[in-house]
Amino acid sequence: GESVGLHLPTLSVQEGDNSIINCAYSNSASDYFIWYKQESGKGPQFIIDIRSNMDKRQGQRVTVLLNKTVKHLSLQIAATQPGDSAVYFCAERHNDYKLSFGAGTTVTVRA
Amino acid sequence: EAQVTQNPRYLITVTGKKLTVTCSQNMNHEYMSWYRQDPGLGLRQIYYSMNVEVTDKGDVPEGYKVSRKEKRNFPLILESPSPNQTSLYFCASSSIAGGPADTQYFGPGTRLTVL
Numbered sequence: 001g002e003s004v005g006l007h008l009p010t011l012s013v014q015e016g017d018n019s020i021i022n023c024a025y026s027n028s029a030s031d032y033f034i035w036y037k038q039e040s041g042k043g044p045q046f047i048i049d050i051r052s053n054m055d056k057r058q059g060q061r062v063t064v065l066l067n068k069t070v071k072h073l074s075l076q077i078a079a080t081q082p083g084d085s086a087v088y089f090c091a092e093r094h095n096d097y098k099l100s101f102g103a104g105t106t107v108t109v110r111a
Numbered sequence: 112e113a114q115v116t117q118n119p120r121y122l123i124t125v126t127g128k129k130l131t132v133t134c135s136q137n138m139n140h141e142y143m144s145w146y147r148q149d150p151g152l153g154l155r156q157i158y159y160s161m162n163v164e165v166t167d168k169g170d171v172p173e174g175y176k177v178s179r180k181e182k183r184n185f186p187l188i189l190e191s192p193s194p195n196q197t198s199l200y201f202c203a204s205s206s207i208a209g210g211p212a213d214t215q216y217f218g219p220g221t222r223l224t225v226l
Contacts, residue, residue: 101146
C-alpha cells in the first residue's frame with residue numbers, strides 16, 4: 001500500500017549542530033510535500049513545503065530536499081536550537097486531495 | 112487572529128453515547144479536514160471537505176460522520192463511540208488557492224477517551 005514513513009523515530013542532536021530528518025514516500029503520483037513540527041500539547045505547525053517540480057526549497061534555517069528518483073524527502077535544520085525539540089512529520093498530497101502523514105521523528109536537542 | 116478552534120479540548124465519555132466535536136475556522140478556507148493521532152501511527156485522515164456540502168472519506172472514516180453546512184464549521188460526529196476511538200483528534204483547514212490540501216492550519220486538538 002501507499003505510505004509515508006520516516007527513517008528514524010528519534011533523533012538526538014547537539015545544540016548548534018545541523019539536523020537532518022529523513023522521510024521516504026511510496027506514492028509516485030504525489031505532487032506536494034509538507035513538513036510539520038508538533039510541540040508537546042499542540043497541533044502540528046507548518047514549517048515548509050515543496051512541490052514535485054522542485055528538488056530544493058529553503059526557508060529560515062530550514063531546507064527541504066526532494067529526490068523523486070528514490071522517493072525521498074529530507075528536512076535540514078541549521079544550527080539546531082532547544083526550541084527545535086519537537087516531533088517532525090512529513091506529509092504527501094495525493095492526486096485525490098488527501099494528505100498522508102508519516103509516523104513522525106522525535107527530535108531532542110542536547111544543551 | 113487567524114485560527115482553528117476545537118471544542119471540547121478534553122472529553123471522557125462512555126461507549127455508545129453520541130458526541131460531537133466542533134471545529135471552526137476564521138480564515139474563509141474552503142478545505143477542512145479531521146485527523147486522528149495515535150502513538151506510532153502519526154496522523155490519519157478521517158474525513159475532509161472541499162467546500163460547503165462537499166465531504167469525502169479519508170483513510171479511516173469508519174465510525175465517524177461529518178457535515179459541512181457552513182464554510183467555517185466542520186463538526187465531527189461519533190454516533191456510537193467505541194473504545195478504539197480513544198485518540199487525539201485534530202481539525203485542520205486550508206485555502207485551495209494553491210491546490211487542495213495545501214498548507215493546512217491545525218487546531219489545538221481534542222483528546223477523547225471512550226470508556
